[in-house]
Amino acid sequence: MAVAEARTAATSAREAFRARRRPRKPSAERLAELDASVVDLRAFRAMRPPGVDARVWMTVGTMEVRDATRNWMRASAKAGALVDAGALVVTLDVHSERPFLKWCENEAVAVREEVGVTVTCVEGGRALTNQTDQMRLGIDSFRENRDSFNVLMREKVKCLKAILENGYDVVFSDVDVAWMRNPLDYFNSGQLADVDVAVSSDARYHFDGEIFAREEMRRPGHGLSVWASALDDWERESRYDQDVNVGIMFWRCTKNALELAGDWVRRMDESKDIDQICFNHLIRTRGVGNVRSFCVEEVSEDATKTCLSSLSLNGWLKDAFARKSDEEKKAIDLEGACPQDACKRGTADSDLGGEFAKDYLKGYRPYYHYGGLSGSVRVAVLPTQLFGNGITYYNFGPKLSPDAFAVHNTFVYSGFAGKMWRFREHGLYENERQEDYLTDASIDAKVLVVRWDLPKNIVADILSARSTERSEVPHGHLRALTWQMNRVRDAIAIARVTGRTLIIPQFTCGCSRHFHYMDNCTVGGTPLPLACPLDHVMLPHMFAKSNILAREASYFQNRIKAGLAAFTDPAPRVAVCSENVIEKTCAERMPKVNGIITNTAGFVPTDTPIDSSPVSPDRILRSPFAAADVRNAFSSLRDVPVVVVDGLGADGQVVDFKTFDTEDENERFDADIRGSTHEACCFVNGTRAHLPERLAAAATL
Structure with a gap:
């Protein structure tokens, strides 16, 4: 009985800690502002109210990608994901007749009749410029025009942030992602259950994040120096320091995730770089090393466990952090800048049971690290065996990814x-x-x-x-x-x-x-x-x-x-x-x-x-x-x-x-x-x- 009670108490303490990491519920006025200026979720909220574990299965699209959007809807439904999450297609055309929105609504009716699941189409991208408007419908294509494409992607990020702010967890995937299995239980297993954001990789290898985390944890010092010293040969760097790809992402509704999404929007507003480059800068420049598990209690400092008090930022990162208000800086969680033993950490993936452990034993292991301007956004890079890209799935061959959840059609x-x-x-x-x-x-x-x-x-x-x-x-x-x-x-x-x-x-x-x-x-x-x-x-x-x-x-x-x-x-x-x-x-x-x-x-x-x-x-x-x-x-x-x-x-x-x-x-x-x-x-x-x-x-x- 004592063991069971202790386990229950530990679980309750962990859930309370997770609850403290969630942002405050937005006011009715703020929701109305988001509905009017970014993406209108009134009908969606009525159908699927936000809250703990309320999930949105999201993509964005334009008229050019109708075939891919149609495939995304049906593949998602076939994978079983739309039973546990509300499917949302955010339409990004700005023509006054809203052709893609109308097409999407008609296609959603067909999907409901065919497979019995609901896909909601909503209007987004209300701040798109006339330049994008002029290139909307058949002109090949504004996705090939860098400036117009960046406008689209900036609106995508703003919509994603607005959905997070509404109180939803978000599974985002581009329309050129084919889903084969439902990943929602996977995202709530192991250390993935505690991350702020999980993202796919452009790695041209299959990798084992656990091996790298073990190597890194044997090294002394804070994570930033550890990370630099660990990348001491080309092959290791190519396996563990590849760009992430924002075409498949899982965002948990946490304060840290909202902070990262906001910084991502601001960086895209200030930069001519594409969304993926901006995101990689945000999560990697502050990369303070791989970890096997995250904190399940607040960080506790003492004379022997001192967190880094100054964030070693360079260039625009330093300027961006400096522009945060004192209130924003005070609210930042510095878990990633603290020693491993400055908090009680969760059970590492390798020690867990269930379906996640089965994938783990097959070598399908994410690697975890901290990122963001604060250095404490919890990031998971998803294994390419389960979330493939155009090289690891098509060049390697599908037979080498037999358990894949999805493939993003890149390269x-x-x-x-x-x-x-x-x-x-x-x-x-x-x-x-x-x-x-x-x-x-x-x-x-x-x-x-x-x-x-x-x-x-x-x-x-x-x-x-x-x-x-x-x-x-x-x-x-x-x-x-x-x-x-x-x-x-x-x-x-x-x-x-x-x-x-x-x-x-x-x-x-x-x-x-x-x-x-x-x-x-x-x-x-x-x-x-x-x-x-x-x-x-x-x-x-x-x-x-x-x-x-x-x-x-x-x-x-x-x-x-x-x-x-x-x-x-x-x-x-x-x-x-x-x-x-x-x-x-x-x-x-x-x-x-x-x-x-x-x-x-x-x-x-x-x-x-x-x-x-x-x-x-x-x-x-x-x-x-x-x-x-x-x-x-x-x-x-x-x-x-x-x-x-x-x-x-x-x-x-x-x-x-x-x-x-x-x-x-x-x-x-x-x-x-x-x-x-x-x-x-x-x-x-x-x-x-x-x-x-x-x-x-x-x-x-």
Whole structure:
């Protein structure tokens, strides 16, 4: 009984301490001011009153990102998060007709009818300028205009602060985040239950925050000196001192969190830097070292436990702190500037039970530190295994993040079209509609699948890239990309002649895209070779303009996701062979996707039945071939939904498709291919192309 009573008393004391960390309830006048000037939450408050553990699941959006916003709504609902938190989309268009707000409200009705959860759309961004207003609707796009983008992001931060001030905890995520699991219990477990803000990371590694915290705690002195001395080699710094990414954040309604949000707003008002740079400055410059656990009682100083009385701030940080009122300074909690034993600390994550401990035992460990102007904002950096980014999820491969809560689609090189392509390719796109897979006559769209074996010399080229020194050119990687682009170029030509949509197979890469930054051709912990995202090689956002009909490798899985039945009849095949390959050998040619890509963690198989019988003589394409030859080979397949072409590049030819019917068609095709292909792979002392052959050149082969 005594043990139980002691445990109850300790719990009560901790809850009382947490209660003291919460801000005062705002007055009715202050709420009215926020509703009128920042974001109107009157209807939301009536539906979900603020208070302890009242949570908002939030994003912001504009007309340009409707598809991503729709995906965010449905993915959040599918993850189960909207049962425990109120979903809020803050619309940031300022056109007098409020087009995005109206669209959002209509989409919220559809989500409620489909999955039975409520998404509330509210108007924000009331201080947006005419400059942003003028660039609102179709002009590509004010997200690409730095000044206008900064205006948007400043309004986003102001809205987030206003929601905190209303008395809510906030899970914020950008619209290009796909949620797979509900993280709310996770955020209330372990030391995460005591943080002011938890934020995702741009780290290009999977990391273990516990290891670093243990190392740091063995060092003497206050945190600031410890942090500096701990970062004494490049690899450790790259793992533990990466920028955080504000695309996934959890904010707890505390005094410290409100202080940080206010400082973030003020910094953005004063600076031309983007929101993420300002946030990183705020939480890292005062970084007073990693900790394993936070205080559960007030700090107690004595002669042996003296807190730092002067904050060692530089530049604008010092000026910003100096501008705080005496009352604000007096209210600042200096826990982070005190010795570890100046307070009673909570139980470290490693000593806890439950679901959080299961993640902990798998090595999914946040790292904790103090930040903010006060040096005492409790910050958690979330593990990339659970909250992935564009490198740790897509470059590493989803199979290396099997328990992920979410992935933020960052490090993308083809805008929102590239982001949506990645979502679709890896089954994270929740907007699948049957009409995207059917013609206007409601029959199956006609698609083309292509298969080839990577020649041994190309495999060797891919594997050779890992020995590339920093700032050197990975020639093998570029030769392999060019070989694969020539196959895709031929496949796009066949698809254009036959009026089919090409299922673009994944590229096998021996090098990450920004290779000049790296030793051994990799970023962070990216394993090589990798099934690289399409936007590393091509530009999906240019496909429509370039008249390229193309879909992702997981097209057939996504078609089923849209509610259509799987194809059961094996798809017929067309075989490509050079003139010197005998007919029987050609008819039996059946490439298998090369093992080098199937062994990567990012490989997505093209999943549909394919005929394994020999190809009939009328379906053999002798290389090099022209558009007329393609029409002949496909003449009996016009009504077949899926056709497979096997053997492109199999006999050592540079390219297989030689020409369209006219030179004008050839020139348009060459322009379309070049307009949709990255021209270079980021070499520091110049550029190196991986462009395919032009038809004009192919005609002479």
